[in-house]
Amino acid sequence: MNRIGVFICHCGLNIARVVDVKKASEESKKIPDVVYATDYMYMCADPGQAMVEETIKKEHLDGIVIANCSPTLHEVTFRNAAERAGLNPYRCEIANIREQCSWPHVHEGKESATKKAMGIIRMAVNKLKNDDLLIPATIPVTKRALVIGGGIAGIQTALDIADGGYEVILVEKTPSIGGKMIQFSETFPTLDCPQCIETPKMVSCNQHPNIKIYAYSEVEEINGYIGNFTIKIKKKASYVDKDRCNGCGLCMEKCLTTTPSEFDLGLSRRKAIYTPFPQAVPNIPVIDREHCAHFTTGKCRVCQSICPRDAIDFSQTDQIVEEKVGAIVVATGYDLMPKEQIREYVNDPDVVNGLEFERLLCPSGPTSGLAVKPSDWTVPKSVVFVSCAGSRDPEHGVAYCSKVCCMYQAKQAMLYKEAVPDGQAYIFYIDIRSDGKGYEEFVQRAKEENNVIYLRGKVSKITRGNGKLMVWGVDTLTGEQIELSTDMVVLATAIVPPEGIMELAKKLRLSTDEYGWLKEAHLKLKPLETVTAGIYIAGVAQFPKDITDTVSQASGAASKVLSLFSRDEIYGNPVIAHVDEEICAGCGACESVCDYGAVEVDLLRNVAVVNEAICEGCGGCAAACPSGAMQHKNFTVKQFFDMVEIAAEKY
């Protein structure tokens, strides 16, 4: 390579104030093989890019160095400009003379800063000389998506992708889709019931020709890469042949065995053959092997004998199904922190968590919407709501705000007051966080129209005495100690990542934050993407959020998938690892450091093999390789030494 162009950007005054750009431009012309050098006010602006393109053509350049800001900002911009001018885009190098020179050296004088800038430019030129002409590999895209989790996030994502014309596989762990939302009584701030607004979506999911629901199933294994994932789904044995069952419900009616219902959080009992709730989708019951009398005693087979469709099959076993998909959306939702974890609050049947109180308020719940105390099934005369039970409390391991508690407590207090007008509702809060459309008005309505009493302060202790619950707290507005005697307490326990999320994250090669929430690629600019290409997140799996945000994010994730599916093939990143098979001894050091599972030792030939579609180009394997057989394309050891040589010369 012997026709290199250097383009130095002023970045307004960001660079030009500290670096003598004119001098740098003159100096650059003296570097061997550099045939052209210039400077410009804003290289990234359209005229700047046009100048780069024209110069490449006019001067027949075979490589360019852009001396400007960090490559994370404009490397792609100039690679595209180079490509438009007919140059291989990977023959464009960025010399970062802003973040690495003009900004840190603003007080050290123009002369030394210019000297350093020249060093950086010369290093880039030296690296450029050995840059290969890289051509990105094309990867075909399987236009089917996998959605993990059948809550409102998963349902919305699946519907949007399916409406876009692509097949979706929706995997749900429990016997029905619907998630936590279908357990709620009403939803704030509009007070519409989820049984009315979510069931139509659940039914659409079930009837959509493009959606295949795997209920009572779990993702067992995931292999592959963007556009080409192979997944193994474990269909748990339900002992009901879903092709024969027509959901008549006779088996559930006749079953002789009951056990506490998970859906009602133990507030009611369900049969051993059951659907979690009457509107379940799919409306096919499953047999709970742990409690079913057929499996515990071997004697009973009432359901099998009375089923008019002969759908009960006790010989069923767990099945593994394989599916191929091009993109994955994780919408695994959340759990609540167990009440028992907050030890200063007494473990009592009348101290319930927010979700249990939702069930008690729900018109289709165990009490038909009548708020009662679980201990004796009578209507409480007063209810104390405790916000931030575990949330915003590093002592209990949850430093974050659970986001929805302030609002649902206002709603629950409101519904309680409407059902029991002579009852009294108290809400202990730290701050009221009502940052959504119509939210603040809703809280005000609870205060003014429903006379809910808000007390600002934390509850330090809840005990049981004289047949009543005693709540000890402090009102931080008046500074008074508060001792409330009440019938019932509702704790807004912290929203925490669901059980098993770590194992799933491991299978998907995703990272989690310190709490266990799935980590997005960039909190602000890539909140739907993950670090693994082709895998997206939606809903609370990422972090606590309300239904509005969850649905928005779900549609966002679906649009990411649709944009991926709008292409028949995608281009991979060519700046990745490469093995010189002549040198490689097959020691496997590279395989053990690869976080993406992209490197494997071919045991037959005893050499490492890089899967170009999976490799993310982190460089870990190249650094680990003891023989130098593993090289990172365009970041080879030779290129590094060429750069170090310049650095060692002290420019």
Add this chain to the structure above:
Amino acid sequence: MITINIDGKDIGADEGSTILEAATRVGIKIPTLCYHEAVSPLGVCRLCSVEVTTTDKTRIIQSCLCKVKPGLIVKTDTPEVIALRKKILKQIFRDALSEEEIERYSKSNSLKGLKFPAGNSVCRFCGLCIRICKEIAEANVLKFEGKGEEKHIVPVSADGCIGCGGCSYLCPNGNITIDGEYIKLQDTRLGKLNELQRKDE
């Protein structure tokens, strides 16, 4: 929802439910033998008897049969109730339980741990098998026959049995077994074995 009082505690109960159902839901235990939630109550064992006071009178009555009424006052452990339970236990278990065990179970609010002794599987006429056969299987294959010392359970016909096994599962002392295509009703009192061929599926 109506309010009743059990052992001094006010509890809420659904209209139309029985005292036993209301008590069980809030964790108050009352011993039972012939009761099962899947079938309608029969009230034959009388172990679930409790003292019930309405506005005008107090009496001892089976809690599985007595429907709740507003203001009902129920006591589950008065001396009279315990004495009755003791009498019933003695009758049901004859020589199978020791005096101490009878004493213990009559005062306990649950029969948990109580076992029918092996080799003494005399039918106690709880009627669970008959009720499940009638109400759940809708087969009506089993019925009581005879009176007093002659009373026993017999199959009505061999055709109706749907082979659901519910009778075998619910029978508290394992008198009914399923063996291949036969359901065996063992009635040691009469020393005979009634075999019922299951319906051919």
